[in-house]
Amino acid sequence: MRKNPVVPYAIIAVLGILTVVIISIVGINQRADIQQAGDGSGEQTEETQEGETAGGDADAVYQSNCAACHGADLSGGAGPDLTQVGSKYSSDEIADIIQNGTGSMPPQDQVAGEELSALSEWLSEQQ
Structure with a gap:
């Protein structure tokens, strides 16, 4: 019986996509924390954010x-x-x-x- 060579690549692709999604979610939370720490109050003007x-x-x-x-x-x-x-x-x-x-x-x-x-x-x- 031969193994399908596509299956390992599909598993790696799915794991890669999940990793990117998880890192993105964590990054969004960290960005908000960094912005709050940077100005002390958590609120920034539009100019500063850009x-x-x-x-x-x-x-x-x-x-x-x-x-x-x-x-x-x-x-x-x-x-x-x-x-x-x-x-x-x-x-x-x-x-x-x-x-x-x-x-x-x-x-x-x-x-x-x-x-x-x-x-x-x-x-x-x-x-």
Whole structure:
């Protein structure tokens, strides 16, 4: 009598699907716990849930949008050093560079409104 070679693969597939379902259910519960621990109250604004920062915190906007290329301390990296950018450009010029890009820097469309104003003002103070 020959064994059916499909049966072991079917069992493995069913076990794999069950494992994914179980891990997903556990992950959903952990996500809620992590969100509650992160803000202390369990309630978050829509902006925070989407990974965006509040409009007025220029340093947080910089860290989440610029630090990867310009360094966490503005010292440069893939992008140029910004420690003295305010001595070269005004707040409006910096906002224009952020919105439209320049050289190898692409436009940063995700930074707009209050975040753009706060970030460009903060960078113009770096002298």
